[in-house]
Amino acid sequence: xxxxxxxxxxxxxxxxxxxxxxxxxxxxxxxxxxxxxxxxxxxxxxxxxxxxxxxxxxxxxxxxxxxxxxxxxxxxxxxxxxxxxxxxxxxxxxxxxxxxxxxxxxxxxxxxxxxxxxxxxxxxxxxxxxxxxxxxxxxxxxxxxxx
Amino acid sequence: xxxxxxxxxxxxxxxxxxxxxxxxxxxxxxxxxxxxxxxxxxxxxxxxxxxxxxxxxxxxxxxxxxxxxxxxxxxxxx
Numbered sequence: 657x658x659x660x661x662x663x664x665x666x667x668x669x670x671x672x673x674x675x676x677x678x679x680x681x682x683x684x685x686x687x688x689x690x691x692x693x694x695x696x697x698x699x700x701x702x703x704x705x706x707x708x709x710x711x712x713x714x715x716x717x718x719x720x721x722x723x724x725x726x727x728x729x730x731x732x733x734x735x736x737x738x739x740x741x742x743x744x745x746x747x748x749x750x751x752x753x754x755x756x757x758x759x760x761x762x763x764x765x766x767x768x769x770x771x772x773x774x775x776x777x778x779x780x781x782x783x784x785x786x787x788x789x790x791x792x793x794x795x796x797x798x799x800x801x802x803x
Numbered sequence: 804x805x806x807x808x809x810x811x812x813x814x815x816x817x818x819x820x821x822x823x824x825x826x827x828x829x830x831x832x833x834x835x836x837x838x839x840x841x842x843x844x845x846x847x848x849x850x851x852x853x854x855x856x857x858x859x860x861x862x863x864x865x866x867x868x869x870x871x872x873x874x875x876x877x878x879x880x881x
Contacts, residue, residue: 744831747841
């Protein structure tokens, strides 16, 4: 039970829905959501940069470096969450990673067949966003289940 | 893997949270081990054994299923 006069510094929101969900918005969850939000913002800027910036070094840096650096930040956050977790949570995080790989491989195989039936070829950015979306959902589910 | 963690815990009047606190793991870890959804690492099993002052084999009873593709066990020597 969290004492409101002495809140747990590891928890930003202790109870939701009459105490049914306890301590979900912990630092790991907030960190991952922040990292993902940063990554999506940088990706958006990188996509929009060719329309706004003139050809040159700055544009190349924005298009190439910004998404990579934010992706590195997200990877570091997830790794630090993994390192700070106990063994059961680590087990669930690894399982989420394996499930993401399996879902992506299956989805890619299915879409390959659908492409043959006439569906348009997808950009790599769609595959990346789909992969991160699946991974984030599975990761947050793993953190929720081990809260 | 079967275990007698719930019995040992209730003998001492501990909740899953109390045990988790003493083992420095999350309550969900204790819950997963007790319900058999997760088999603890050796270090966690040793920590549990030390906490209850019992040998590991008294806390955990192995229920090994033969692996599907395992080599057949040799017949015992006559």
